[in-house]
Amino acid sequence: MFILKGIDQLTNAIAKAKKLRPRVEFGGFGRYRVSGSKGYYTVVCRKDERGYKTVACTCKGAEKGLVCYHSAAALSLHIGLARQQQTA
């Protein structure tokens, strides 16, 4: 799990996601299933009680607090959806 502070944090992970093109399945607002090397991982994007945007992925890298490409792939969809909701 990591706290999302800015898009700069995601630059490397986004580059990797663009290269590997994982499948992202929508599982409800803020919840995504992303394909990885060992099957699907679940990515949950939410705001915690302090107002921080947190992103959690079930892969090994994210367990150590790394920004994984699954999170980046899910976030690019999440950010788009959040924008749509705001402008709706």
Ligand SMILES: [Zn+2]
């Ligand atoms: Zn991951």
